[in-house]
Amino acid sequence: MNLVEAVNSALREEMERDDRVMVLGEDVGRAGGVFRATEGLQKLFGEDRVVDTPLAESGIVGTAIGLALFGMRPVAEIQFMGFIYPAFDQIISHAGRMRNRSRGRFSVPLVIRAPYGGGIHAPEHHSESTEAIFAHTPGIKVVIPSNPYDAKGLLISAIRDPDPVVFLEPKRLYRAIKAEVPDGDYEVPIGNAAVAREGEQVTLIAWGSMVPIASDAADALAEEGIDVELIDVRTVTPLDSETIIESVKKTGRVVVVHEAPKTCGFGAEIIAMINERAFLSLSAPPQRVTGFDIVFPLLKSEHLYLPSVERISAAVRRVMEF
Amino acid sequence: MNDLFKEFDPLKDKMLRILDENGILNEQLAPALPDGKVPDFLRWMLLARAADQKALNLQRQGRMGTYASLLGQEAIQLGSAAAMGADDWFFPSYRELLVCIYRGLPLSNVYLYWMGNEIGSRIPEGVNMFPFSVPVGSQILHAVGAAWAAKLQKRKIVVAVYFGDGATSEGDFHEGLNFAGVLRAPVVFICQNNQYAISVPLRRQTAAATIAQKAVAYGFEGIRVDGNDVFACYAATKAAFDKARAGGGPTLIEAVTYRLGAHTTSDDPLRYRDDSEVEQWRASDPLTRLEKYLRARQLINDNFVAEAKAEADARVEQAVTEAEAVEPPAPPDLFQYMFKEMPASLKEQLASLTELFPLKENKRG
Ligand SMILES: Cc1ncc(C[n+]2csc(CCOP(=O)(O)OP(=O)(O)O)c2C)c(N)n1
Numbered sequence: 041m042n043l044v045e046a047v048n049s050a051l052r053e054e055m056e057r058d059d060r061v062m063v064l065g066e067d068v069g070r071a072g073g074v075f076r077a078t079e080g081l082q083k084l085f086g087e088d089r090v091v092d093t094p095l096a097e098s099g100i101v102g103t104a105i106g107l108a109l110f111g112m113r114p115v116a117e118i119q120f121m122g123f124i125y126p127a128f129d130q131i132i133s134h135a136g137r138m139r140n141r142s143r144g145r146f147s148v149p150l151v152i153r154a155p156y157g158g159g160i161h162a163p164e165h166h167s168e169s170t171e172a173i174f175a176h177t178p179g180i181k182v183v184i185p186s187n188p189y190d191a192k193g194l195l196i197s198a199i200r201d202p203d204p205v206v207f208l209e210p211k212r213l214y215r216a217i218k219a220e221v222p223d224g225d226y227e228v229p230i231g232n233a234a235v236a237r238e239g240e241q242v243t244l245i246a247w248g249s250m251v252p253i254a255s256d257a258a259d260a261l262a263e264e265g266i267d268v269e270l271i272d273v274r275t276v277t278p279l280d281s282e283t284i285i286e287s288v289k290k291t292g293r294v295v296v297v298h299e300a301p302k303t304c305g306f307g308a309e310i311i312a313m314i315n316e317r318a319f320l321s322l323s324a325p326p327q328r329v330t331g332f333d334i335v336f337p338l339l340k341s342e343h344l345y346l347p348s349v350e351r352i353s354a355a356v357r358r359v360m361e362f
Numbered sequence: 363m364n365d366l367f368k369e370f371d372p373l374k375d376k377m378l379r380i381l382d383e384n385g386i387l388n389e390q391l392a393p394a395l396p397d398g399k400v401p402d403f404l405r406w407m408l409l410a411r412a413a414d415q416k417a418l419n420l421q422r423q424g425r426m427g428t429y430a431s432l433l434g435q436e437a438i439q440l441g442s443a444a445a446m447g448a449d450d451w452f453f454p455s456y457r458e459l460l461v462c463i464y465r466g467l468p469l470s471n472v473y474l475y476w477m478g479n480e481i482g483s484r485i486p487e488g489v490n491m492f493p494f495s496v497p498v499g500s501q502i503l504h505a506v507g508a509a510w511a512a513k514l515q516k517r518k519i520v521v522a523v524y525f526g527d528g529a530t531s532e533g534d535f536h537e538g539l540n541f542a543g544v545l546r547a548p549v550v551f552i553c554q555n556n557q558y559a560i561s562v563p564l565r566r567q568t569a570a571a572t573i574a575q576k577a578v579a580y581g582f583e584g585i586r587v588d589g590n591d592v593f594a595c596y597a598a599t600k601a602a603f604d605k606a607r608a609g610g611g612p613t614l615i616e617a618v619t620y621r622l623g624a625h626t627t628s629d630d631p632l633r634y635r636d637d638s639e640v641e642q643w644r645a646s647d648p649l650t651r652l653e654k655y656l657r658a659r660q661l662i663n664d665n666f667v668a669e670a671k672a673e674a675d676a677r678v679e680q681a682v683t684e685a686e687a688v689e690p691p692a693p694p695d696l697f698q699y700m701f702k703e704m705p706a707s708l709k710e711q712l713a714s715l716t717e718l719f720p721l722k723e724n725k726r727g
Contacts (some may be wrong), residue, residue: 070634071561094531094567095498095559123497126533161478163428163456165496302711332711334700339427339478340690344719351718 041221044214046188047077047153050195051115053225055085058113061199064091065100065117074119075155075214101127101152105134108150113199121156121208122165128173135204136179150204151195156184157249157299158346159212161339168336169248169300174206175277175309181205182276183230186251188219190274193228201230210249217252233280235287239269242293242356245284245310247273250297250347257352266360276306284310285318292323293359297347302330324362327355366601367583367613372574377586377618380593383646385654393597400652401662403444403592405670407436407649410460412674413469416682417459417476421627425686427478430457434590434622435554437648440464441595442522442552442615445603451490451508452522453501457554458494461524465491469681470688480691498559499525499532502551506542509549509612520606522550522599528559530576531567539614543580546611550602551577553614554589556621561634577614589617590648620646693719 041049055061062085063078069092072079082090093100097118104114118124124131131152139147158167174182183198183205185191191209198205236251237258246254251272258268269287273279288294294314296307307328314326329347337345370376380391414433420426432439439460446452446465454461463469466489474482475494485491495501505523512519529535530553542549553573557564570576577584585602587594595617602613620643624631631640656662697704697712704712 066559067561069561071629072633074560074628092562092566095528095562096531096533098533099531125497161427163476163478163496164494303707332697332715333708334696334711337691337696338475338480338483341478341480341696344693344696344715348718 041188042215042218043185043188043191043209044075044077046192046221047195047209048079048081049221049223050192050199051078051081052084054196054199055081055089057225060111061113061115062089062091062107063115063117064093064104066093066095066119068092068117073117075211077153077209078117097123097125097127098130101130101135104150104152105130105138105148108148109138109146113149115151115153115199118152118154120162120166121154121170122168124152124154127152131174131180131204131206132177136177139203140179147202148204149202151198151207152204153207153209155211155214156208157210157212158336158342159249161342164338167342169298169331171208171276172300172304172306172309175306179204181230181278182208183274184208184210184248184276185274186210186213186246186248186272187217188221190228190234192221193226194230194274196225197227197230200227205230208248212249213252228274231275231278231280233274233283234272235269235283236272237268237270239267239291241267241291242295242359243269243271243284243287243291244295244297244352244356245271245273246297247276248299250299253347253349254297254352257349257356260349260353261356266356268356279310279313281313281317284314288314288318289321292321294322294326295329295352295355295359296326297329297352299331299346301333302328303333305330324359327359329355366598367585367605370585372572372584372586372616373578375571377588378594378598379588379591380597381591381651381655383651385651385658387593387655391597392593393600395596397659397661401656401666403440404649404652404656404662405673406440406460406464407592407652408667408670409674409677410436410439410463411649412671412678413459413463413472413681416678417473418623418627420473420682426473426476428626428628429476430626431623432457432459434620434643434647435556436460437592437652438552438554438587438589438595438617438619441592442599445596445599446522447520447603447607449490449518450520450522450603451492452524453492453505453508454494454524455498455501455526455529456494456496457526458524462491465489467491469677470684473681473685474688477685479685479688480695481688482685499529499534501525502529502534502538503541505549506538506545506547509542509547510545513545513548518607520548520550520603522552524552524554526559527553527555527557527564527567527573528562529553530573539577539580539612542612543582546609548606549612550599550606551612551614552599553616554619555616556619558621558625558635560625560629572616574614574616582612582614584614584616586616586618589619590646590651592648592652
């Protein structure tokens with residue numbers, strides 16, 4: 041199945057298993073979500089568990105916090121990540137703080153799902169990747185799958201997680217790749233990166249929609265005789281630094297790829313962490329291949345913005361030749 | 363003027379309608395419009411319809427990105443636009459093609475924007491509008507701020523803002539109306555209630571009987587108008603503008619209309635509404651209604667309609683040709699408008715991009 045079907049399958053199975061799980065958001069019911077991620081769920085579970093809400097992101101997340109506090113397991117959909125900002129206040133001011141504020145008495149077991157990223161020729165405000173803002177928010181977990189198998193397993197884990205999780209879905213991959221996805225229960229644990237490809241010479245680090253591009257770059261570089269190890273971060277926060285450090289110690293060279301703007305992007309955090317923990321293993325300064333510090337352009341120009349195989353390969357060559 | 367708002371108090375379950383579905387005009391309520399102006403209204407509406415259809419075709423042919431149609435909403439767009447004064451300003455959402463072109467935005471700009479060409483986003487000097495606003499409802503506050511500024515500056519202008527029924531669920535709507543009421547800002551809120559926010563019908567947006575009545579809670583007048591009746595739309599907007607200009611503060615206009623097409627080209631309305639509902643509303647098509655009236659008055663004939671359509675088609679083709687002749691922006695264009703002066707960090711990023719795409723840059727010299 042493809043990634044969007046995997047999301048659907050995780051939601052359906054968790055709703056079957058646990059009747060506290062409910063889905064709410066804009067157009068998730070009747071229409072089945074603008075990307076069809078919640079297709080068919082309202083028919084199966086009814087209008088009380090798959091809820092078409094008013095068009096109000098702060099309303100969706102704020103009430104979901106209340107639902108979660110009172111024992112429900114809400115999965116809120118924000119239609120596009122670019123529209124999550126009205127809800128940001130609720131996420132940063134409340135979802136991420138409730139456990140701490142109540143000294144552990146209350147928690148917010150909430151999942152906020154949102155499609156993110158560009159590459160599908162969407163209109164303005166539909167292509168942003170701002171995972172770093174959420175990664176910077178204490179008390180929130182940020183999960184970004186890159187393939188159907190992980191999407192299902194990670195979403196199941198997120199729903200069962202006792203804390204708030206922002207679950208970002210790479211929309212350009214929704215239908216781009218098919219993979220074997222088991223029916224039924226399995227978890228991909230939150231907080232574990234995956235070594236998507238083993239290699240000896242350079243560590244390429246990516247997440248979400250950048251993983252297939254990085255993987256293509258690794259293929260291309262292999263033809264030039266460069267042996268790339270590719271790490272799929274999967275969980276941005278909490279970050280699996282072990283897997284990354286282990287790889288860097290082996291290869292001594294690092295390139296981080298993300299779609300988000302460069303400045304204060306999550307790549308900076310990863311490189312800082314590597315500098316703190318594995319500085320002496322480095323044979324070259326770590327590099328970033330990222331979007332630019334500009335507003336995500338309209339569709340005719342998005343190819344100029346998005347990291348490409350060429351840009352990634354050039355950066356890898358740079359660290360190899362250093 | 364304010365009588366209109368007293369007379370059509372939304373709390374009394376009233377809706378302003380002047381031209382009925384058979385094209386019969388209520389003379390008592392009819393706004394003062396010279397006979398010669400009304401055929402022009404039809405001309406504009408026919409142009410919008412042709413432009414809209416063309417955009418849908420272009421999208422299907424892959425020559426345009428996602429597009430949001432205004433089909434069925436021509437009367438409120440034209441009626442409200444025609445009621446604005448020359449110096450007044452407006453903030454659109456993304457569906458106001460007709461308001462934009464009536465107020466002077468070249469159609470080719472609208473096309474360029476939806477084609478995904480940044481160059482279309484520049485609004486020419488002298489056109490009193492702000493850019494399209496995609497995050498639903500967010501432009502409402504800007505309009506209130508702009509109207510507030512106009513009041514502080516003692517400028518005799520009014521600011522209008524357009525949004526849909528879905529937008530009335532957002533916090534920004536409520537904050538905007540509240541500020542406007544408190545400040546008595548010269549702003550006119552124009553809600554195009556086309557019954558759906560993507561798939562979600564009005565009854566899932568609000569438990570209130572009308573949107574217009576929400577104005578009451580914020581301390582000013584609201585009015586519900588038949589949004590497919592260009593005369594009612596014109597009359598209510600004109601009254602609201604006159605009131606605001608005279609220092610009477612804000613008004614909320616709820617134009618009751620219907621989105622005959624899909625939400626955007628990415629949406630499939632068959633999933634959430636019946637064709638029979640669409641057919642019912644089709645009978646209330648604002649163009650048919652106006653045409654019936656004009657014909658009955660003998661203000662137009664077959665010739666007029668045929669000529670207006672031909673002229674509309676020609677203008678549309680011309681706009682497409684112009685839009686398609688514009689090269690997509692080169693890398694520097696994408697970086698140039700982040701700040702007045704490009705900081706060194708952006709210059710560096712731009713340089714790294716132009717290394718990869720040198721051709722594009724050369725083309726522009
Ligand atoms: C803040 C925000 N949330 C979600 C969206 C996605 N979206 C685009 S249009 C739309 C429905 C808007 O409905 P309405 O306000 O009634 O206006 P209409 O499109 O019907 O004219 C939605 C949910 C958005 N653009 N902005």
